[in-house]
Amino acid sequence: MSVPVPGMESLEWPHPDLQDDLARLRGRSPLVHCITNAVVTNFTANVLLAVGAAPAMVVSVEEAAEFVRIADALLLNVGTITVPDAEAMLMAAETAVATGTPWVLDPVAAGVLTYRTSVVGKLVGLRPTVIRGNASEILALNGLNGAGRGVDSTVASTDALPAAIELARGTGSVVALSGKVDYVTDGEQVVSVEGGHELMSRVTGMGCTLGALIAAFLPVSATPFRAAAAASAIFGAVGGDAAGRAGGPGSFAVGFLDRLSTIGLQDAFQGA
């Protein structure tokens, strides 16, 4: 392992800092501009509403840049990207850079398909505030970034941690690496978040909605690192709790939204 892993902290909900961030999120209800994939638009919007944010899907080339100027944060997810989507995403990202609006890039299947890998390369060049992906995607992005690592879709998140740290150092982005254990790093610090549940991989777009949650925390957390950590910890706690009550993936998704809307508000609920 060529990249030294810095000292790592393990993060667990409940945690006073994260509870503060969540309370601020609910107080401010940040407007999160999403250009995301066709599979998860509805669930993403409902996750953002459940946590207390205000989602808005404004996706056309004609409107994307104009809306970034109004939004508190931006989420770009390339899951079902087309040429017009890519154009809108690049315009939105350039506007976000110009206005200082924090933004999250979710590079779904980067490294697997030529076209999206090229679009993602351009977006990474604009230095997202946060990049969220699974091990394969982070390895692919780090390859794009010059380190030349290949793609392995079966790799565990732990094995991609050095690539995540290197990617964070190379881009200045916070990297949120999702897997059985989630990691968040800014290239200097790393936190790990355990939790979640196997059921979370049986519902489409759970990872995509974590990207949206991170975007919602960016306007209210002290740093992008803390925003990504807060979103990951809450996501894992809600997921673990909802899975424990679910009869399968259908009732899990329903329960996830229910628990997300009350986490931190009920004394009776103390994490996973």
Next chain:
Amino acid sequence: MSVPVPGMESLEWPHPDLQDDLARLRGRSPLVHCITNAVVTNFTANVLLAVGAAPAMVVSVEEAAEFVRIADALLLNVGTITVPDAEAMLMAAETAVATGTPWVLDPVAAGVLTYRTSVVGKLVGLRPTVIRGNASEILALNGLNGAGRGVDSTVASTDALPAAIELARGTGSVVALSGKVDYVTDGEQVVSVEGGHELMSRVTGMGCTLGALIAAFLPVSATPFRAAAAASAIFGAVGGDAAGRAGGPGSFAVGFLDRLSTIGLQDAFQGA
């Protein structure tokens, strides 16, 4: 307040006229052609099926006009509008005018974004049968209509009622104004519908689906005014009832579909 508010009636479910309309809707199962936003297509289709209508999302420029000739009603919702969507919507609306097919315009975020505001202006010029929007949208549309009012997204529906009446008088459309209290007006009569629940604002696209419900009632109600009133009253009653049984926004959306499919069919269920 420059526009005199006419005498207002408060409408509540259950109500014999609305029960008749709902029974006719279920008997006829009107075919509702929807060109709506990407976030709510699935939920909109499920709401229409739950109430007893037959939804069809036919969205391309190649097919939109042809399908209007088959449909019983048309819904246009600009929530995630693109240039091809706008072209399809204008062709559909022009066809609906030519064939006398009743249609609903949902001008999501009109007044906020330049492009859609221009498209909505053209659609309003075609005199929709019903316009459904929140206070900000109705104020914006009334501004387009010449009265020059600004946009205020925090305004209560009650404060936008004069604009709704003015818009109805100027366009000949019935205006359904959504908010904590819903109002329906044809410029002469006004009905108010109380009910609903805070949880309805925590599920994406509830307002959009009210637009779809109004479209479903248009072919079976005596007048567009009554169709909008019937849809609003049933929407509020089902929403209030489902909210009372829900553990959060996830189970609320599920329960909303369940209750909508049985409202009026069970003696045991008598409104919110």
Next chain:
Amino acid sequence: MSVPVPGMESLEWPHPDLQDDLARLRGRSPLVHCITNAVVTNFTANVLLAVGAAPAMVVSVEEAAEFVRIADALLLNVGTITVPDAEAMLMAAETAVATGTPWVLDPVAAGVLTYRTSVVGKLVGLRPTVIRGNASEILALNGLNGAGRGVDSTVASTDALPAAIELARGTGSVVALSGKVDYVTDGEQVVSVEGGHELMSRVTGMGCTLGALIAAFLPVSATPFRAAAAASAIFGAVGGDAAGRAGGPGSFAVGFLDRLSTIGLQDAFQGA
């Protein structure tokens, strides 16, 4: 009836052959490439995840052919087709033919709208592994295929069985005909599947998701005929069971996903 109906077998879950196929599906988790309609993308992905497959919606002209080379099966569904969708579907189908990847065509509303009927005609000419449709769609496709039958959306699946057999013989495709009773035929054999429930027609895209399930079985079943039969039998059993526990269409869809994820895994659950 000009087409003789061959001897027919009735298929019921549980059935040892189908249980084997389902176990193989869960063991292999086939990658199912979907280009489907905008209404059902999310539900389709969740159905595929629930049964144990790996869905991927890759829809652009830039990526569709490249992804077919990675996928284990392909699903094409024309429900909300646009010109770019049609181009991507034709490229994907041509690639699937070249690579021998099994694929399913779901010709939603073929025969009703001119544009999609022409696209579907081209796709049928590429000889899909399986064609899944309701009675009207199968009658329309058989008309395209030269038999000249008209479209009747009120026809029962039983009345379209001769057309299904004829279509299967003319194209070499397995035809899965959906209705109150489902039929699967390769032109020589026919199986019928009873079951299901009226609630299945009150949730949008149930038929579309059956097409996706068939695609998931194609890489693991001995023949396309058996894949379509297995998917139909499991679909009906899960649907019947979930309907029996549901309070309406909302909770039915949730329960459908839950049951689909456990069918065959629990001794306690023995079909509808």
